Amino acid sequence: MTSFISTPVRRIGRLLCLSSILMAPAAWADSYTDFQQASARLEAMMAKATPQSGLPRQGDPAVAALLAQITDARGLFQAPVAALQDVNQSVAVCEKAMRLGKTYYAFGMEWPLPLSGAQLQQARKEQVTQNLANYGDEMSTFFAFSMHCHAHLIGLMEQEFAAQPAEAVSGPERLRARAFSKNTAVVFTGVVQFAQVPFWSVAQKKRMLEAAAQHATANVGLMPPPLRERLLASMAEADKDLDPSLAPPLATIRQALSATACAGLCQFY
Template sequence: MSLSISMPLRRLGRLFCLSSALVAPAAFADSYTDFQQASGQLEALMAKATSQSGLPRLGDPGVAQLFAHIADGPRLFQAPVTALQDMNQSVALCERSTNLGKSYYQFGLTRPLPLSGAELQQARREQVTQNLADYGDEMAALFAFGMHCHAHLIGLMEKEFSSQPLPEVSSAERMRARAFSKGSSTMFVNVVQFVQVPFWNVAQKKRMLEAAGQHAAANANLMAPPLRERLLTSLVDADKDLDPALAPALAAIRQALSVTTCTGLCQYY
């Protein structure tokens, strides 16, 4: 499928609306504490980054260990962590990860340039394209984590709204559920459509799509059936020249999108 550069870059922008120093050892206690401590250490390394040194990469000393604690969604959300049963603390965790991803995506974009107008816009696009080339592995890890994190939030929202009969849900709560459903669906759609854009290598796509496939049913259940159908239609050419490693996750996503019933949070979309 032939796509312009600007379209996937805009999708990345919407989605993320995620050194020379050695990483200091930390006494990790549980998966939630691991995430918070590792995020703080990665943020500290990012704060020291320069255009010459670049941002921390998985190949740098200690950084892979930090990502193991920051981006391991299954470990974090399958554990019975009390803090993550609270919606506000869970949202804060997801936002912290998103901000790490934004730092990779936006690296160098605030640097002043002696350009204006179309030339400046072109330079910014080239910078983002370079960031994707330099930090694709790090972004893919954070995109995949975002799928796990939003699936956790979906579970909390479903639990909250399932305890209330639909006619008794207030207008304000309906709007909150609708906004949540739209935001989570947009993220899911953007990640799924990365299968068709050229910036990611197969391993990066596989990491993101497997996370999306794992939570495809939960995300599809948020969407009104016409939206599911539109996403299915957008994937009609996704099998063209598709690497076989991506086929199982894409099949799981398509199966989830083919469901036409609308119950639960879907009713608020």
């Protein structure tokens, strides 16, 4: 698999290390419960996938309904339920959504093939390309949702650390804030860069970039200026053969990345 595809996804995959403590969900009758139940049903459907059947697709009305429940960012985060006032449970939501998106990306990658060396690498690259063609709508939906989910997490963490002066934050808490900032920046960078991979459709790129742009200021606020500069430089070719509909979110992301102030969680990075 070539690095221009695999590197952003490896970065996204690192989100799974964001927290090792996942608290068991309680049975709230709300959008959080809908998320838990719908994601469990989708995971069960995915577990039954075969090379012939493929993974669940949005074209199936039942699957579309599940994805709508899982990625209901408005219901989950604009008026967050009690469960999602907890950082660990919110992290669990973000992690589960990213795992679902990554399952679409990696479908078929572990099937044994009678190949080795360059031939095996080429076959895996072709599998990724096929997955992007087959499941781009599903992947981009989950990766866009991750931007909303992480914005909610950023808000919770900022609230927590704003309650005391930076110099009063203990060493372990500084390390926790640094780990959170680094991993969240990895996810944001991964989505922005992954959206530039040429295999996405315009609609799929727009879905991811608009979500990233909506929360660009919050995500950039976690990054030290040198990291912002590197991400901005990596977007130099993003305008090549640009569809006009992608210009506004790219401009918003670039404007956020041009900020030079480092306050709040940024200072712990």
